[in-house]
Amino acid sequence: MKKIGFLSFGHWSESPGSQTQSAADTLLQSIDLAVAAEELGADGAYFRVHHFARQLASPFPLLAAVGAKTSRIEIGTGVIDMRYENPLYMAEDAGAADLISEGRLQLGISRGSPEQVIDGYRYFGYVPADDSTDADMARQHTDVFLTAITGARFAQPNPSPMFPNPPGPLGIEPQSPGLRDRIWWGAGSRATAEWTAEQGMNLMSSTLLTEDTGVPFHQLQAEQIERFRKAWTDAGHPREPRVSVSRSIFALTDDRDRAYFGRGGREGDQVGVIDNTVARFGRSYADEPDKLIEQLAEDEAIAAADTLLLTVPNQLGVEYNAHVIESILTHVAPALGWR
Structure with missing residues (x-):
């Protein structure tokens, strides 16, 4: 059995073919797609x-809204760039969103990806300390965040507060029990996956790795997962970890599918440069269901x-993306033993 969800980048544009012409379109349709996905199973x-x-x-406003409109589906991110985050404010937002969804938040975080602007986190007020990097800053923010959501009490109370305080130092509120076990790190390499395990976070791996050993992407990613699980065991964590991968997968079941994706999805991996590092990018999948099943096997x-996230073309609208998800759940997943 495998959990299957969707991952949306939430693009919008004013191009004639886009069903998301504005930020409002994207946000509201994201909620509607989550509701539809839950109804589809x-x-x-x-x-x-x-x-x-x-x-x-x-x-967090989107996650809270999705949590309020749904009752079963997991809700999460893939991923939040921790270089930009005030970790204590984020802990408050995450606790609130998790409580609204009754414990369904699955929060993916990481050092982040290449940006639209140079050192964008500086505009948010965050600058790496002397002799440290932006990646170091992301991990430092993460450490503060993880400490806060586990209930650490560290703030000296006001001796004359507006409202009575409990005894001792104060911590971030609200707290949501179990949230710490539902934090994922977006790891781009095998070494980062091992670090993720040591920190007790779940592993979120996407369609690229910032290294290349010459083997196909899916094999390199499988090795990353194996190393993560070994490091988790070596660290002695008491619970079982979770691992997700994301893929672009389209079952060609009608004329719309063939028009959009009928000529793609059969290419192999690509090797390129990202952040001045050689990276391997995984392939997309688009084919008739029987052939798709053979390829995915x-x-x-x-x-x-244990978790597969289907990247969806959100600008094609809620109805079509619900169809994409339903096609995988109906025509592909059962044959592969995922459902």
């Missing part, structure tokens, strides 16, 4: 976070993960 609604772009950015990383 999908397991998760995840949203990408990009700053300084016509894409979804501030995630060979993807070792999907087989190793």
Whole structure:
């Protein structure tokens, strides 16, 4: 059995073919797609976070709204760039969104991806300390955030407060029990996956890795997952971790599918440069259901993960993206033993 959800980048544009002409369109349709996905039997609604772009950015209002409109589906991010975050304010937002959704928040965080602007986190007021990098800053923010959501009490109370305080130092409120176990790190390499395990976070792996060993992407990603699980065991954490991978997968079941994706999805991996580092990008999948099943059966990383996130073309609208999700759940997942 495998949990299957969707991952939306939340693009909008004024181009004639876009069903999301504005930020309002994207936000409201994101809620509607989560509701539709839950009704179809999908397991998760995840949203990408990009700053300084016509894409979804501030995630917590959206997550809270989705949580209020749904009752079962997991809601999450893939991923929040921790270089930009006030970790204590984020802890408050995350606790509130998790309580609204009654414990369904699955929060993906990371050092982030290449940006729309140079050092965009500086505009948000965050600058790496001397002799440290932006990645170090992201991990420091993460440490503060994780400490806060586990109930640490560190703030000296006012001796003359507006409202009575409990004894001792104060911590961030609200607290949501179990949230710490539902934090994921977006790891772009095998070494980062091992660090993720050591920190006790779940592993979120996407369609690129910032390294290349010459083997196919899905095999390199499967090795990343294997190393993560070994490091988790070595760290002695008491619970079982979770692992997600994301893929662009389209079952060609009608004329719309063939018009949009009938000529794509059969290419192989690509190797390029990202952040001045050689990276390997995984392929997309688009084919008739029977052929798609054969191709996906060979993807070792999907087989190793417990959660699969389907990247959806959100600008094609809610109805079509619900169809994309339903096609995978109906025509592909059962044959592969995912459902």
